[in-house]
Amino acid sequence: MTTKGKTEKAVQVANIITGTKKRFPNGNQVVTIAGLTLTVDQATAKMQTFVDNRDAVETAQAGVTAKVAAEEAQAPSLLAFIAAFVIFVRLTFDNAADILADFDIAPPKVKTPMSAEAKAVAAAKRTATRAARGTTSKKAKSSVKGNITAKLVVTPATPPSPEAPVAAPAAATPAPNAGTPPATPHS
Numbered sequence: 001m002t003t004k005g006k007t008e009k010a011v012q013v014a015n016i017i018t019g020t021k022k023r024f025p026n027g028n029q030v031v032t033i034a035g036l037t038l039t040v041d042q043a044t045a046k047m048q049t050f051v052d053n054r055d056a057v058e059t060a061q062a063g064v065t066a067k068v069a070a071e072e073a074q075a076p077s078l079l080a081f082i083a084a085f086v087i088f089v090r091l092t093f094d095n096a097a098d099i100l101a102d103f104d105i106a107p108p109k110v111k112t113p114m115s116a117e118a119k120a121v122a123a124a125k126r127t128a129t130r131a132a133r134g135t136t137s138k139k140a141k142s143s144v145k146g147n148i149t150a151k152l153v154v155t156p157a158t159p160p161s162p163e164a165p166v167a168a169p170a171a172a173t174p175a176p177n178a179g180t181p182p183a184t185p186h187s
Contacts, residue, residue: 010054017044017051 004012020040024031027041038046086105093099097107114122130136 006054007058010051013047014051017047020044020047 021027021044024040027039027044029040030037031040031043032038033043086103089103089105090100090108095108100107
C-alpha cells in the first residue's frame with residue numbers, strides 16, 4: 001500500500017467498507033481484528049467514522065475557503081470606510097485623547113522639538129556626509145565648469161542630383177505707375 005493523503009485514504013476506506021459488505025454479507029458475523037473482537041457491522045461503523053470525519057473536514061474547509069474569499073473581496077471597501085470613520089471621529093472630537101480611547105484610536109503623536117545639542121549633532125552629521133560623498137550646494141556646483149577641448153567637424157551634405165532643370169523665376173519688375181503719384185507722408 002502506498003502513502004496517500006487523507007482524502008485519498010478516505011476514498012480507499014469507503015471502498016474497503018463496500019468490499020466488506022459485499023464479501024461479509026452477514027453483519028453479525030464476529031471477526032477478530034488487531035486483538036479486538038467485533039461484528040462486521042461494528043468494524044464497518046468504525047471505518048465509516050474515519051470517512052465521515054474526513055467529509056466533515058472537507059466541507060468545513062470549503063466553507064472556510066468561501067468565507068475567506070468573501071472577506072478578501074469585501075475588505076478593501078470596508079477598510080476604506082473604517083479609515084474614513086476614524087478620520088470622522090478624530091475631526092468630531094478634536095483628537096481628545098480620552099474620547100479617542102473610547103474608540104480604541106491612538107491619539108496623534110506630538111512632535112517633540114529637537115534640543116540644541118541634537119540639532120548641532122545633526123548638522124555635523126550632514127556636513128560629514130556631504131564631505132564623504134563629495135556633494136556640494138547648487139551655488140557651488142554652478143561655479144564648476146568642465147574643461148574639454150572639442151573640434152567641430154562639419155561634413156558637407158552632397159547636393160541632390162538634379163533630375164530636371166528648374167527655371168528660376170523671373171525677377172519681378174515693378175509696373176510703371178500709371179498716373180498715380182508716389183505716396184508722401186502728411187506733414
